[in-house]
Amino acid sequence: MPGLIxxxxxxxxxxxxxxxxxxxxxxxxxxxxxxxxxxxxxSGSGKSTLMHILGLLDRASEGEYFFEGKNVVExxxxxxxxxxxxxxxxxxxxxxxxxxxxVLENVKLPLFYSKDKKDIDGRSRKVLESVGLGHRLNFFSNxxxxxxxxxxxxxxxxxxxxxxxxxxxxxxxxDSKSGIQVMEILQNLNDHGNTIxxxxxxxxxxxxSKRILRIMDGKIVNDERVERRRLAGDGDLLx
Numbered sequence: 001m002p003g004l005i006x007x008x009x010x011x012x013x014x015x016x017x018x019x020x021x022x023x024x025x026x027x028x029x030x031x032x033x034x035x036x037x038x039x040x041x042x043s044g045s046g047k048s049t050l051m052h053i054l055g056l057l058d059r060a061s062e063g064e065y066f067f068e069g070k071n072v073v074e075x076x077x078x079x080x081x082x083x084x085x086x087x088x089x090x091x092x093x094x095x096x097x098x099x100x101x102x103v104l105e106n107v108k109l110p111l112f113y114s115k116d117k118k119d120i121d122g123r124s125r126k127v128l129e130s131v132g133l134g135h136r137l138n139f140f141s142n143x144x145x146x147x148x149x150x151x152x153x154x155x156x157x158x159x160x161x162x163x164x165x166x167x168x169x170x171x172x173x174x175d176s177k178s179g180i181q182v183m184e185i186l187q188n189l190n191d192h193g194n195t196i197x198x199x200x201x202x203x204x205x206x207x208x209s210k211r212i213l214r215i216m217d218g219k220i221v222n223d224e225r226v227e228r229r230r231l232a233g234d235g236d237l238l239x
Contacts, residue, residue: 004067007030008028010065024050040201040212041214047215056072085113087162089156092168097141097152102138102141103133107128111123111124146175147174164194165186165195170182207226207229
């Protein structure tokens with residue numbers, strides 16, 4: 001199985017007016033295609049910094065990062081932007097939807113920046129139906145619930161058929177029922193071959209993954225395979 005992500009001795013140091021703060025220190029690991037990995041740690045542990053680097057939103061200060069065999073360090077900002085748009089999908093805690101725009105238009109947005117602009121409308125409708133929102137296509141994003149907003153965000157992350165989906169605290173703004181629905185969708189996506197990288201500080205959320213990387217003070221302190229938690233009900237919206 002080819003490696004999707006390879007990280008060797010990755011470090012990140014921020015310099016603010018001469019004051020240096022180390023957010024990551026010598027992190028190394030690999031992630032294979034088809035994995036469901038949770039990066040878990042408390043606030044300030046470095047997990048968000050790590051996600052930003054893995055998601056090509058930031059650059060490391062030191063170390064090596066290979067994404068699909070490409071040496072990320074050697075890529076220009078424009079090349080990173082293209083790779084990020086074509087190969088990575090993001091789901092954020094705050095949803096990041098355009099408020100006075102329909103659900104369908106929110107999902108279509110990444111396709112306007114894609115090389116493949118065929119059937120933008122049809123592809124967007126299909127992914128929305130796959131997350132159970134076929135009946136909400138023409139609702140504005142500020143007319144739907146928090147759980148539905150996060151499902152729209154998942155559909156938007158899926159529409160370009162990315163190599164990996166990063167979910168950053170995806171249940172953080174949701175009630176428990178909506179959070180379970182979101183985790184159910186992420187599990188089903190992984191069951192259908194999607195690579196998921198989940199960032200969370202919650203143990204019960206991390207347990208829905210198959211592997212947990214625990215980070216503390218900028219270092220990986222534990223890397224373990226886990227018997228993932230299955231959700232009540234089949235909930236397989238992707239059949």
